[in-house]
Amino acid sequence: MSGSTRSTRRAFLGTAVGLAALGVGTAAGPASGATAADAVGAVGTGADRCRRRRIPPSGIGMHLYTMRTPLATDFRGTLERLAEIGYATVGVSGRHGHSAADIRRMLDETRLRAVLEHVPYTTVAGSGLPQAIEDVRTLGGKWVVVPSLPDTMHSPAGYREAARQFNAAGRIARRSGLRVLFHNHDADHVVVDGENLYGILLKETDPELVGFELDLYWAAKGGDDPGRLFVERPGRFPALHVKDMAANGGFEDVGSGVLDFPAMFDTARSGGVRQWLVEHDAPADPFASALNSYRYLSRLRY
Numbered sequence: 001m002s003g004s005t006r007s008t009r010r011a012f013l014g015t016a017v018g019l020a021a022l023g024v025g026t027a028a029g030p031a032s033g034a035t036a037a038d039a040v041g042a043v044g045t046g047a048d049r050c051r052r053r054r055i056p057p058s059g060i061g062m063h064l065y066t067m068r069t070p071l072a073t074d075f076r077g078t079l080e081r082l083a084e085i086g087y088a089t090v091g092v093s094g095r096h097g098h099s100a101a102d103i104r105r106m107l108d109e110t111r112l113r114a115v116l117e118h119v120p121y122t123t124v125a126g127s128g129l130p131q132a133i134e135d136v137r138t139l140g141g142k143w144v145v146v147p148s149l150p151d152t153m154h155s156p157a158g159y160r161e162a163a164r165q166f167n168a169a170g171r172i173a174r175r176s177g178l179r180v181l182f183h184n185h186d187a188d189h190v191v192v193d194g195e196n197l198y199g200i201l202l203k204e205t206d207p208e209l210v211g212f213e214l215d216l217y218w219a220a221k222g223g224d225d226p227g228r229l230f231v232e233r234p235g236r237f238p239a240l241h242v243k244d245m246a247a248n249g250g251f252e253d254v255g256s257g258v259l260d261f262p263a264m265f266d267t268a269r270s271g272g273v274r275q276w277l278v279e280h281d282a283p284a285d286p287f288a289s290a291l292n293s294y295r296y297l298s299r300l301r302y
Contacts, residue, residue, distance in 0.1 A: 053302055055265075055276050060297050061089030061115060063241055063279040067286050072096050075103070079110040081287060085294050091213075091239070091277045092117040092139060093147070100135040107140065115275050116143035116181065116213070116239060121150060124180065125165040133176050143239065144173055145181045145213050154187065156195045163204035170209025181239065183213040189222025198224065202233055211272075212236050215279070216264060217243035217251070226264045230271030237271040241279045242297065251281050253289050255296025262302040 062082050064071060070078045075096055082090070092114050095103060100117075107114055117139055119132045124146050136144050149162055162182075170180040182205075188198045202212075214237045219226050230237060244257030255261070265273075276297060283289035 053265075055297055055300060057086070057298070058088045059274060059276050060087060060294065061091060061275055061277040062087045062290060063091040063093060063277040065093040065118075066278065066280050066283060066290065068094055068096075070286055076106045076110065079106055079112055082290060083110045083112050085287075085291050086298060087112065087278075087290070087294060089113045089115045089275060089277070091115060091145070091275075092141070094118075100138040104139050114139040114141045115277075116141045116145045118145050118147040118183065121146045121148070121162070121165075124169045125162075129169055129172060133173055133178055136178060137176060141178075143179050143181045143211070143213070144169070145183050145239075147183045148185060149188075154192070154197070156193055156197065156200060159197045159200040160204060163201050163210075166201070166210045167204075167206050170206060174209060179211055179238070180209065181211045181213045183241065184215050184222070185218045186222035189219060189224045198222075202229075202236065207236060211238050213239040213241060213277075214271075215241035215243060216259060216261075217241070217245050217279075220245060220259055221249070226271075227267045230264075230267040230273070234270045235272035237268075237273055239275040239277060240268075240273055242276050242293070243279045243281070244293075251283075253280060253283075253296075254278055254293035255300075256292065261300065265300075265302040268302075 067078050067082070071094070075098060079090070090107070090112055092103065098106075103114070117132075117136050119128075119136075123129065123132050124144060129144075132144055136142075146166070149158065153159065153162055166180055166182065173180050182201060184198060188201075190197060201210075214226055214229065216226050218241075219229070242254050242261070244252040244254045244261075245259050246252040246257050278290065278293040278297065280286075280289045280293070
């Protein structure tokens with residue numbers, strides 16, 4: 001674990017320990033019936049500030065990778081249950097045999113809205129980009145999102161090539177009113193040969209053409225600070241993956257782990273955030289996880 005990773009983890013865990021000292025639950029759940037949002041609002045001099053803003057209901061979505069198991073057997077029924085919970089939007093990740101037009105029809109029927117689709121790097125950097133753009137438009141989305149880079153590109157030279165390809169794809173997507181985004185994992189935040197790989201993408205992509213879907217869990221695990229990124233790179237992060245971290249480093253329902261979401265979201269406006277997409281990579285019960293995470297985000301003051 002790098003020094004920066006340790007520092008970030010200490011900051012997050014320090015928040016968790018501080019709340020525990022006040023009798024407020026963290027990964028084990030809020031104590032005495034208090035919500036995590038109530039806890040943050042009650043701490044120190046930042047109480048008024050933390051209670052000032054809420055995430056708009058239209059901005060709370062579900063990244064459908066979380067729901068891949070029920071989607072595989074009942075796509076429409078899964079969407080309907082998400083809408084009943086209160087979700088307004090979705091990020092598409094896997095179609096489970098359905099066309100973009102099929103999914104759009106089911107979204108319209110359940111009054112959900114797709115904001116993006118995950119599309120492989122090889123498609124975005126290759127001849128499949130025009131069809132990917134058309135599919136995102138059919139879905140009703142705004143963003144074509146590359147979920148990861150091939151392992152062979154894990155070097156400064158590889159990330160510079162990715163930045164070049166993203167800019168080229170972004171120019172094409174802009175003709176259709178869309179934007180290309182990149183979704184991060186922890187390995188994107190490491191330093192290789194003296195250069196931070198994620199920093200290369202931030203510096204060498206055109207802000208008018210390329211943005212980022214920041215996965216908060218993976219950024220934290222990689223030793224980065226989302227709140228700092230929002231301030232240093234304003235307007236670059238229209239969408240988030242809101243995913244929580246358990247005390248042991250695993251995945252948790254949003255609001256049940258150790259990540260300090262109010263602190264991160266305090267500068268989200270600077271970062272240009274418009275969509276808060278819930279994700280859990282391995283939920284034991286996808287619908288229970290979806291409900292827990294929605295309740296936390298819909299009540300959160302920051």
